[in-house]
Amino acid sequence: MTAPKPARVLVVVCMLLVSHAAITRAMADGWEASAGAIFLNRDAHYDGYLVVDNGHNPLLSSSDFETGVQGGFLATLSKDLHDSYSVQARYFAIDDWSETDSTATTNGAWLFHGATLGSATITQIDGTFTSNLNSIEVNLGHQHNDWIKCLAGFRYLSIDESLHFDFFDGMIDYSDYEGSVNNDLYGVQAGAEVLLLDRGGPLTVDGIFRAGIYRNEASYDGVYANGMSAQVVDSASQTAFVGEIGINANLLLTDNVEFNAGYNMLWVSGISLLEEQLAAANWMAGTGINTDGSAFYQSASATFTIYH
Numbered sequence: 001m002t003a004p005k006p007a008r009v010l011v012v013v014c015m016l017l018v019s020h021a022a023i024t025r026a027m028a029d030g031w032e033a034s035a036g037a038i039f040l041n042r043d044a045h046y047d048g049y050l051v052v053d054n055g056h057n058p059l060l061s062s063s064d065f066e067t068g069v070q071g072g073f074l075a076t077l078s079k080d081l082h083d084s085y086s087v088q089a090r091y092f093a094i095d096d097w098s099e100t101d102s103t104a105t106t107n108g109a110w111l112f113h114g115a116t117l118g119s120a121t122i123t124q125i126d127g128t129f130t131s132n133l134n135s136i137e138v139n140l141g142h143q144h145n146d147w148i149k150c151l152a153g154f155r156y157l158s159i160d161e162s163l164h165f166d167f168f169d170g171m172i173d174y175s176d177y178e179g180s181v182n183n184d185l186y187g188v189q190a191g192a193e194v195l196l197l198d199r200g201g202p203l204t205v206d207g208i209f210r211a212g213i214y215r216n217e218a219s220y221d222g223v224y225a226n227g228m229s230a231q232v233v234d235s236a237s238q239t240a241f242v243g244e245i246g247i248n249a250n251l252l253l254t255d256n257v258e259f260n261a262g263y264n265m266l267w268v269s270g271i272s273l274l275e276e277q278l279a280a281a282n283w284m285a286g287t288g289i290n291t292d293g294s295a296f297y298q299s300a301s302a303t304f305t306i307y308h
Helices: 006-024 274-280
Strands: 031-043 049-052 058-061 069-080 085-104 109-111 124-143 148-169 172-198 203-225 229-252 257-271 293-307
Touching: 031 085, 031 124, 049 124, 049 148, 049 274, 058 085, 058 124, 069 293, 085 148, 124 172, 124 274, 148 203, 148 257, 148 274, 172 229, 172 257, 172 274, 203 257, 203 274
Parallel strands: none
Antiparallel strands: 031 069, 031 293, 049 058, 049 109, 069 085, 085 124, 124 148, 148 172, 172 203, 203 229, 229 257, 257 293
């Protein structure tokens, strides 16, 4: 178990401070708070080998660990400022996105790109892949007109992944592999919220897009152990891109309570994906990291918003 990252601790502290401020100013006009569930599907755009047999035929590849839909938490706090300006903080998190798979072999098994990391006597491999996604952003909004609100702000994303293999020789646990990547992305973004439908009734529809350039501090740590260990540890800084587009339907239930249903697409490039690290690793030198990965997320959300 690793200690919490300083950035994550800062995220929690900031959200608590903002929440406390919102509560203590609950009698002030112009604030709104929403919370609910978000459901994401992850597509990592990579289909490489992870484990191969003696003939270099794939036994397990990244496509065997495609995660399905996973639920998480979504919260937003915003406050109207003077004139046509507002400030908004938004947070969502998906933890322990996992997928497991196993396969049997009669021709041995080797960790991909690790010429000596395996054995001709291995008969079964069990694997577990896990991914986490955390996002927090703070934006300043300007209501340009009745239909368009311009946005600019700061965003932090954390994308962490891990992969574990158990290699068995019959019933004997012959060896194992444990790998993890961490991506901490910090950047500025700009975008807009556009009112798409408002006929004066309780239902409105709006669209949103955001895009920004980020600095990604990426790291990889991989260990293969069968009595003796081989390890690769490396890190790199990479320019990354994050883009998001979505649509939301909003139904006013009372004068100050609204139900929101949304669909969003999130694109992240310039990151380290765990499945791509085996091809980049130099086990003899103990170094190697790939930061050219990209991931695409689709999400559906359901929240309730309270206005005051």
